[in-house]
Amino acid sequence: MPASPSTARAINDRLALQLLQRDGPLTATQLKALTGLSRPTVADLVERLQGAGLIQVVGESGAVRRGPNARLYGIVADRAHLAALDVRTGSVSVVVADLLGATLAEGSLPIGSGTRTGPAVEQAAALLERTARAAGSVPLHSVGVGAPGLIDPATGELRDTSGLPSWHRALVRELQQRLPATVLVENETNLAAMAEHRAGAARDRETFVLLWLGHGVGAAVMLDGKLRQGASGGAGEIGFLPVPGAGGLPSAAHCDGGFHSLAGSAAVAGLAARHGLAAAGAVPEGYADEAAAVDAVRRALEPGQRGGPFLDELADRLALGAAAVVSVLDPGCLLLAGAVGHAGGAALASRVEERLTAMSPLRTEVRAGSLGDGAVLRGALIAARDAAQDALFAPER
Template sequence: MSGTPSQPGTPGLLRAMNDKAALALLLEHGPLTRAQIGELTGLSKPTASQVVARLEQLDLIDVVGSVAAARGPSAVTYAVRSDRAHAVAVDVRPHRVLSTLVDAVGTDFPIAEVPLARTAAERSAVGDIGAAIQAACEAAGTTPDSVVTVIVGLQGAVDPRTDDLAFVGLIPGWPRKAVRAQLEDGLGMSVRIDNDVNLAAVAERAEGSGRDVDGFALLWMGDGLGLAVDLGGSLHRGASGGAGEIGYLPVPGESAKDLQDLIGGIAVGRLARAHGVRGRTLDATLKDLAGHPARPAVLAELATRVAVGVIPVLAVLDPPVVVLGGPTGAAGGQTLADLVRGHIRRTSRWSPHISVSTVADHPVLRGARSVVGADLRSRLLDLVP
């Protein structure tokens, strides 16, 4: 009886393994010649040529150029057909969404911004994400036809057991029950929802202060607060998805009832204005703070407050690094990080390493792109029969 592709050692299985190995290399390295594919896979030249021919027939790769050879004709280079499937990464803010197209090879597409209505009557989850997808595709010069999945970062948590939103901030018109299911039904594609700070931590691990450490805790400080915990490259989300909602942490003995009231956006604005810094919004306040003579005094007072939130993290997790991120963390920079570390060393038993986020910009979108890009690569590999 002839073998089937599912039987070990059969020609069909070996062909599939070789094809997937070659496709994975093209996804990792970019354009390669047949000879380079053969060298990297260890396949003979004839076998590598057969692999390339099969991937071409499947429309998974295409000729993209050539390289000059030392002797003889130029060698053709092949690359993955990344236009076969796209994704969209979305960062949901209270009254706007940021989005960008994503492909399997990591193309840097433009970021689109869409303002959103402020009332629930004019908003819906499907409408918000649909608008974000459309804007991302228009910015990239394409249409949503090739979009197969979307990843959504938002200020809240989705319970993996119930698909319900919890700890959610101001998102008018969004359901609190079965949110992912409603998005998938309305958009007609797979949807992944994650906490925005968790996605920012993915970017921190890939290209920021979390690159070369065993683990870290990212304290995100903006209008809202959040904590992401990276344990050796894996994010700890908790049983209900609510791990890291540190803004709700009570702060006994302080004038504030919880950490949000102590170092959230409103609190930071009040602290800065008390020192003469101007700004109606947090972003405006932090911008004025940058060159203000009161900056040292503001950061010194803010550091004692931030330490109140960091010490419980040290007591429970004792991470190798605590990273200060978000708009407030970025504005304070390493100066704020050093002040927080110094205060903790003087007033507690811990001597932590505190650093500032080094992700350049749009950390939530950067993390979302990384996650959904891996999904697209898996989808392409699954197209190999």
């Protein structure tokens, strides 16, 4: 059955808004060419979108030709503000942006391991509020939160997980009650994969796996352009993966004895120490193992450090977990991300790819993630922007 006139108008409006968000500013003539719509139809939709306050004239195309056909139209970026939070074990980082993703204000705050739940939640929420005020008077429309742990796919809530601070879950609830905004929470590894897919090392891939190497280990599974979370939200929890050399088996309560025991930051730091690459200097509270592992990987890559044996053994370990993922999913591409993966860069990625090639008949390219520490915040901002645009640009019913 053909679409009704109102449905057709809504579909055309949404298409034009998506093009303006991705490629704008654009003239009406450019919109006509990109959408394939007639000139009168484009003129009508431009008038509707201007009347709704979603687009505006932002300039003219060309220095000579003037008139309606030369006007450049763009999204009204300050129609809404967005926020993203990266909630770590011992810190919170915040960025506030406009509807097109341009950063307006940002801030960060360490939260000590001894901080009680109430004060920790208040500190993190106050940081977000201060940053939002610094960005201007436009209210927040959507807030994306990236946190370690499992997200219940049925409720969208952060599940209670042993080993993580209780203030993480309390913060999400507090923000939902405190803000007149949509608050979304997602696993940090999944958000990093979303960011790498949209704006990083996996822009040319619809199917890949991101291997997160930091304080813990995890994976994000992107198949056909969609994140796969699993029935309980635990897809990619490869820290629990039984692997040779881990010295035991993991349990339902703890991942010791699983892949985490070989590739988590404490294990990497211990491996580095055995190779004479102990961390130099003080490291931040709550991140001692991760900082030591990152420092060791970076120093191993420095000229004259003779870090090859350490990197080779680290790549051997990573290939064990990666080979299990590859044998089940055959993603064709594996990204090394997180603090340790980012520090290892292309040198570590090439070592892991070499070992995978020897272990599996399934051809897998291994790349280093390109967004580094900012991947989680970038992904959280993308999630917030998608939610805002879905609401603001939604076709009429």
